[in-house]
Amino acid sequence: MAKTPFKDLGSVEILSGHISGLQHALNKIEEVLNMRTNVATQHKLNPVADQDDPALRYRIYEGTIRNWLEDPTLVIYRDGAVVQPSEYRIYPAYGVVVFNEQQSPASDIRADFTYVEAQSQTIKDLYVPINAVFWHPPGTWRGNGFTAAGVDVVVAANRADALPFVVPEKTRYTGIGFYILSAAGTKGRAAIYTDNNAYPGNLIMDFGEFSTSTVGFKSINIDLTLDPGIYWVARNTDGGPAFVGFRESSVICLPFDPTGSYDGTPIAPVGGYRISMNFGPFPEVFPTGAQYLRRTVYAGFFFRRE
Structure with a gap:
């Protein structure tokens, strides 16, 4: 079985290249498994508010569902109203939205998006002949x-x-x-x-x-x-x-x-x-x-x- 040769990293090494390599490896696994997608609507995003500097709080919001797709376009809501894309930056793979300005702690931030779910179409297709035998x-x-x-x-x-x-x-x-x-x-x-x-x-x-x-x-x-x-x-x-x-x-x-x-x-x-x-x-x-x-x-x- 082929395995990516990951090595333990030293404390002084630059990590960006290593993380990119991990992401590429995960993408290859997703391609092999032909991962299925699902749709989330009005998914609540939780604020990251543990920073030492209060000015940095309530700018980063993350979902409990990650691995969003870029297409179709994601929609962000604040207190029920659509937020203009110019107000934030989305990191869809990580399920994170970063606002340009600090948001009110009372604001309700939600999102509509399509995401990669923990289901493989490849495995599902393999089950077709099995389920034909054990049809139930x-x-x-x-x-x-x-x-x-x-x-x-x-x-x-x-x-x-x-x-x-x-x-x-x-x-x-x-x-x-x-x-x-x-x-x-x-x-x-x-x-x-x-x-x-x-x-x-x-x-x-x-x-x-x-x-x-x-x-x-x-x-x-x-x-x-x-x-x-x-x-x-x-x-x-x-x-x-x-x-x-x-x-x-x-x-x-x-x-x-x-x-x-x-x-x-x-x-x-x-x-x-x-x-x-x-x-x-x-x-x-x-x-x-x-x-x-x-x-x-x-x-x-x-x-x-x-």
């Missing part, structure tokens, strides 16, 4: 498979299955659900864990219980916001119900050790982990020693996006 509009449910579910699969009682779930962008989830096709036992339980080198790690949230004594869609209301990344959804039951599932060609394949311990036929790909666990609350750390879970169909789960 607000208010809808998305499962752990890429194609339509509908295949039934019976799960074992008192065995926790952990399956991966990809979050492509920061997302708030308000529900998790399971579809029971054949009732057995009385209840199931679900939780979500962090990823620890392709293995479930620390508990993020225990979602609680859902009924398996009747057929149909069973949901649990949750409030969970996840950053982009890989997570593990664990599920356990006190009986052996049949769930709606996804075929192995539809789920995420784990990075795995072909000589590892399997729960089932040791043939790649594997879609999760299984470990014996008495039904009840999930532990704070997912237990070690789970076996690879290889099935032609994996029981499905579904998240509802806010």
